[in-house]
Amino acid sequence: MPVWLGIVLGIVLVALVAGVLVFNRLVALRNRVDNGWAQIDVQLRRRYDLIPNLVETVKGYAAHERELFENVTAARSRAIDAGAVGDQAQAENQITRGLRQLLAVAEAYPELKANENFLALQEELTGTESKIAYARQFYNDQVMRLNTLIGSFPSNVVARVFGFGPREFFDIEDPVRGPAEVGFR
Amino acid sequence: MYEQIASNRRRTVLLILGAFLLVGAVGYALGLLWASGPAGLVIALAIAAVMTIGSYRYGDRVVLASARARAVAPEEQPRLHNVVEGLSIAAGIPKPRVYVIPERAPNAFATGRNPEHSSIAVTEGLLETMNRVELEGVVGHELAHVVDRDILVGTVVATLAGAVVLMSEFFMRSWWWDGFRGRRGSNRGGGGAEAIVFAIGLVLLILAPIFAQIIRFSVSRQREYLADAQGAMLTRYPPGLASALRKIGAASGVPMRAANNATAHLWLNQPSRLEGDRMGSLERLFSTHPPIEERIRRLEEM
Numbered sequence: 001m002p003v004w005l006g007i008v009l010g011i012v013l014v015a016l017v018a019g020v021l022v023f024n025r026l027v028a029l030r031n032r033v034d035n036g037w038a039q040i041d042v043q044l045r046r047r048y049d050l051i052p053n054l055v056e057t058v059k060g061y062a063a064h065e066r067e068l069f070e071n072v073t074a075a076r077s078r079a080i081d082a083g084a085v086g087d088q089a090q091a092e093n094q095i096t097r098g099l100r101q102l103l104a105v106a107e108a109y110p111e112l113k114a115n116e117n118f119l120a121l122q123e124e125l126t127g128t129e130s131k132i133a134y135a136r137q138f139y140n141d142q143v144m145r146l147n148t149l150i151g152s153f154p155s156n157v158v159a160r161v162f163g164f165g166p167r168e169f170f171d172i173e174d175p176v177r178g179p180a181e182v183g184f185r
Numbered sequence: 186m187y188e189q190i191a192s193n194r195r196r197t198v199l200l201i202l203g204a205f206l207l208v209g210a211v212g213y214a215l216g217l218l219w220a221s222g223p224a225g226l227v228i229a230l231a232i233a234a235v236m237t238i239g240s241y242r243y244g245d246r247v248v249l250a251s252a253r254a255r256a257v258a259p260e261e262q263p264r265l266h267n268v269v270e271g272l273s274i275a276a277g278i279p280k281p282r283v284y285v286i287p288e289r290a291p292n293a294f295a296t297g298r299n300p301e302h303s304s305i306a307v308t309e310g311l312l313e314t315m316n317r318v319e320l321e322g323v324v325g326h327e328l329a330h331v332v333d334r335d336i337l338v339g340t341v342v343a344t345l346a347g348a349v350v351l352m353s354e355f356f357m358r359s360w361w362w363d364g365f366r367g368r369r370g371s372n373r374g375g376g377g378a379e380a381i382v383f384a385i386g387l388v389l390l391i392l393a394p395i396f397a398q399i400i401r402f403s404v405s406r407q408r409e410y411l412a413d414a415q416g417a418m419l420t421r422y423p424p425g426l427a428s429a430l431r432k433i434g435a436a437s438g439v440p441m442r443a444a445n446n447a448t449a450h451l452w453l454n455q456p457s458r459l460e461g462d463r464m465g466s467l468e469r470l471f472s473t474h475p476p477i478e479e480r481i482r483r484l485e486e487m
Contacts, residue, residue, distance in 0.1 A: 032277065035277075036277070039274050043274075120263070123263050123264060123267065124263070124267075126267070126317070127263065127264070127266075127267025127268075127270070127271065128267075130267070130268075130271045130321075131267070131270060131271040131274055133271075134271045134272060134274045134275035134419075135274045135275075137275050137421065138274060138275050138276075138277050142277075
């Protein structure tokens with residue numbers, strides 16, 4: 001066997017092995033992105049479930065804040081019905097803002113703040129908000145990794161051959177570590 | 186932050202490599218000194234293997250029981266459960282089991298051989314003194330240990346260090362006995378050269394256990410810095426853990442009943458046994474954790 005043939009065969013072998021490795025990495029990342037999206041979905045649903053409860057509880061003490069209740073409830077149905085990722089993100093932002101206002105209103109009612117049910121709901125809501133933030137963080141991290149791999153050479157060749165496309169980031173406002181907490185020390 | 190994690194990883198690899206070389210060196214010294222063959226080496230390695238497998242499978246339960254940790258339901262500790270679940274989502278791992286330890290000192294540890302079999306335990310003192318952001322910092326640090334399988338690394342290093350100690354003890358004893366029986370030097374003509382080899386081997390064997398312990402502790406300390414950095418990357422908020430560490434540092438005089446040498450390296454901060462424990466520089470060399478001020482400084486630089 002001539003030397004050049006051996007060299008060519010060697011190069012082909014290395015390229016094949018590298019291709020398999022890149023392909024496996026792409027599959028792993030795509031699965032993680034899907035899993036991350038499912039996690040966001042679970043937590044957002046959890047928040048939808050909490051909203052009617054919270055609205056009812058606050059209503060019992062602050063019935064005249066009707067506009068606020070309606071806003072939150074309307075944003076909730078819009079988020080549930082939303083088709084595109086962008087539309088949903090917008091509705092979720094409205095929910096987040098509405099809930100923040102709702103909790104701010106609650107500050108003015110000492111009896112409400114002492115209500116056991118309200119306190120439990122508040123903890124659930126805070127927990128769910130932070131889980132949404134963490135799920136989004138995980139999802140966006142994985143999307144960034146997948147998109148980087150798809151965009152860079154030579155993995156972009158493998159991605160194109162097997163039809164891996166870049167994914168969309170999920171951009172919603174950060175409910176927990178928003179501007180309100182930056183000054184924390 | 187990524188660079189810091191990468192350099193921490195490199196140093197950890199070097200330290201584990203150092204531990205392996207140390208085991209090899211001691212084995213070699215034994216070969217030079219101990220004419221009766223590799224029996225002792227084989228026995229030492231066999232015991233080390235059994236110890237590793239045992240602590241791999243049952244270590245978490247033993248550790249939790251020895252700290253008198255109690256599993257808590259989500260209804261009982263909603264805040265803690267929410268924080269743990271949120272950060273496991275961020276880390277992309279299953280939610281660990283959650284335990285509470287009846288101790289006044291604020292502290293925490295994680296255990297379990299892999300993310301699928303992991304537990305996080307925090308003291309009652311920690312739950313009382315920390316706000317949500319600080320609790321997230323602490324839990325993020327512990328989850329970083331879980332993600333990195335640090336408990337496994339700790340086991341490997343502890344076992345290697347243990348094997349070194351075991352082998353040198355073994356040699357010392359058998360050498361004494363051989364010495365009494367007067368076998369040494371009777372029919373071997375090496376003379377001066379043999380004496381030098383013998384002396385080097387002896388020094389190596391005496392120093393080996395000390396080196397082994399230092400390696401073990403510095404692995405633990407590197408792991409703590411790494412977990413601080415990674416925990417901060419999970420919460421995206423280094424000041425949370427920094428503030429938690431400050432509170433823990435302020436409470437470092439509070440003794441813990443569950444504190445002992447075998448589990449010291451697992452805790453968030455080294456537990457103190459005595460009221461108002463303070464460390465000297467020699468103690469620092471043998472401590473499992475970096476000084477808390479240094480950890481806070483590194484977090485503030487992120």
